[in-house]
Amino acid sequence: MLPDFVGRLSALLGPAQIVADPHGLAPYVQDWRGRYSGTALCAVFPRITAEVSAVVQVCAEAGVAIVPQGGNTGMCGAATPEAGPPCIVLRLDRMNRVRSVNPLDNTMVVEAGCILADIQTAADGVDRLFPLSLGAEGSCQIGGTISTNAGGTAVLRYGPMRDLVLGIEAVLPDGRVLNKLTRLRKDNTGYALKQLFIGAEGTLGVITAAVLKLFPKPRTSAVAMATADSVENALGVLARLRGEVGDRLSAFEIISHSQYDLVFAHMDNLTSPFAAPAGWYVLIELSDTLAGIDLLAVMERILGEAIERGELEDAVVPTSEAKAQMLWRIRHSVSEANKRAGLSVSHDTAVPLDRQPEFVAETERRIRALRPDANVLFVGHIGDGNIHAIAHFGHAAFPDAAAFEGVASQINQIVDDVTIALEGSISAEHGIGISNRKRLAQIAAGPELDVMRRIKDAIDPQRLMNPGKVLMPLRSEQPVRIAAKRSRK
């Protein structure tokens, strides 16, 4: 039956839209970091929504599961099939048309397979900004960023993907098309179905197109770096800045001295703008659509006042673009420096701002109690509550990978415990996928998880849409017909 099934898909789409040989399939059945891999009958490449619909319908009839996959750049394995009941990988690459760009109402209608960078370029072409920006923007697809509610560097000012989507088109698990491609900003007609599909990681259906919000382009900006002796003081500056400049605050990043020093110890061509060492470093960016406004003067005044109040120790406000870029380069060197310096156990945490000082102190204390040789680093978009705690070790700290993994899992537990105690999120922006489904099942146990399961079962009663992602796979989640077949083996 299974070869027949691939043949049926091939007849439906044409052979050029199917990959079934193991070599060709390889890139689609593992995640880009090589952490997860599985099996699939084939990968299909539909070009239009009707083809996605037809494929899903055939799968629903045959009881074959579907793993939607965009650019395969996710952090949690949400787009990777697992070993288990037969499934197909549904790639959105060829649905990559920009259907329309509407500068008048600041919207853009795009298909799921559009590359994020291409969308940014198309927006730029009509003098608008599409603000989502993240490391993988050259290869990630917009459908994936919607399905994972991606974050990135512009969340403080523009919000996560959820805030940037006005409408979606999605193929439901039975193949029907849900068309909510509205360009409206106000529409109170029933349940927020769009919001349910955003961040559902393909477990409720396949997003095939979306209406995105565009924004006026910033025409002026100012960057500064400052030092503070505590997270509390840095947060005090954040509050004052926001109160005065409002949405002009487009970045407020924090770096612990441990992280800052490690960057300079391992990276070349970087110059620290500060003579004296400090406890914490903040990188601040203001931007504005009005070309005429003097943001440097605003920045200098506000940071000057913070120094006078004793909240900041020092600050630099470069007047040249080159010097501003040097400050950003320090921030952007963090990942590379940590990699060069040794092994990292990283976390994607958000905690409320007023709990950040406690988070930082308690995380460091507990990790050091477990492993006194850990260098505990903090870096993050603290402006939106997202702080990454990193336990860092020298290359020679562990005898083997297993020993490292053992310690890593203890550290994960520490950071999770502290995060939950402080009303935080264990996955601020990366999502759940495979990586965090077990942790989600623990922290959301009770009504929350139950409601999620009910929704999943209501919309995908056959449990064929990206099974085992977000929600832990259930015994009963084996596709019915396939499970019956397997039991006869």
Add this chain to the structure above:
Amino acid sequence: MLPDFVGRLSALLGPAQIVADPHGLAPYVQDWRGRYSGTALCAVFPRITAEVSAVVQVCAEAGVAIVPQGGNTGMCGAATPEAGPPCIVLRLDRMNRVRSVNPLDNTMVVEAGCILADIQTAADGVDRLFPLSLGAEGSCQIGGTISTNAGGTAVLRYGPMRDLVLGIEAVLPDGRVLNKLTRLRKDNTGYALKQLFIGAEGTLGVITAAVLKLFPKPRTSAVAMATADSVENALGVLARLRGEVGDRLSAFEIISHSQYDLVFAHMDNLTSPFAAPAGWYVLIELSDTLAGIDLLAVMERILGEAIERGELEDAVVPTSEAKAQMLWRIRHSVSEANKRAGLSVSHDTAVPLDRQPEFVAETERRIRALRPDANVLFVGHIGDGNIHAIAHFGHAAFPDAAAFEGVASQINQIVDDVTIALEGSISAEHGIGISNRKRLAQIAAGPELDVMRRIKDAIDPQRLMNPGKVLMPLRSEQPVRIAAKRSRK
């Protein structure tokens, strides 16, 4: 059994928290405009979440429906019981504590029964803004504004209620408490349950508390009124303004000449700032958190350029607060003037900006074809796509109420048809409730309505939560045990 049921609730809550006599019940079983009324066994007034939970659990066991009710200020009857199977009205008045105000992270945790105006005041007390603002703010409760995803005057700048809520606490239809009272701005852990409850009009559960977003307070503003000869030209100005001033654009209202003239014909103490008549009038407001910025100069320059380009015919930018308020008074006099002048058939429409000219022309054409004596007025928050079409008639235009209702329903159909053809929304901000459920069932027929029904059934399988609102009542929606009882009568 029914008297027993009220007795059981009384024993649970104490008699001071129940109203069961017909006189006391009267205000809770009809909507404030007197358009809808129904019956209820009693109204209950829980003080804490645990009491809401207990009441809901008792109702679930007995198969008695629940109509959650806040300030009873809604426009569509969503908080009004209907005649039919026994239900109770669950009032949130006494859950009116502000649990915390957090200026550092710009959040506020409030209970559902808090009055909107009190929340605005509490935010103001820590030098912050809670931007939701609407006519009923002195009596509407925040739980109701969340459940209906209220809009109001600040949507252009701050978004509707959906954008202002970080977390919710809700009692599910079986009495369990869903606690998602997060203060986080980034949290990617599972389905967006919060979003599902926002705008669900109490059909999925009872929202008992919420975390709201606060904003820095604007410290300077500028108001202007301008005239244009077409909607297209007014929209051109809107696009340019937004491109330059970004989020400073806090209002962009449009008024047709028909509406403008009617205001001046029926209201005293208003002075038009324009000597010559015009086709369309726009009211523009800019605001900024930075006190130092000269918004008047920015406004004058941009409107000056628009006049030079021929997009605007004339513009006034008052330099005194009193004159600015006069311009707003013109806008705010619309409802009262229309009431004095005769009878209105009003609509709460949103259409994409580039379809607005067509909407205006086509609506007017078709209404005039039906009733040449209709004065077709347009007024609205065109900046966010929300335009109100009003067919206006003199007091003596109809022999009786039935004749008026007949014409009104034909006009409604016209406006709905044009709206749907132009990819618009038949309920931009007022919601569905009882008023629009039939229309929703028509326009969302197919997968959309089916998914809504599945979600409703998954979360509220007994169909006891505000039955018949949003989704049309089904035959089978009669509460099971009660229905059995009634059939024996």
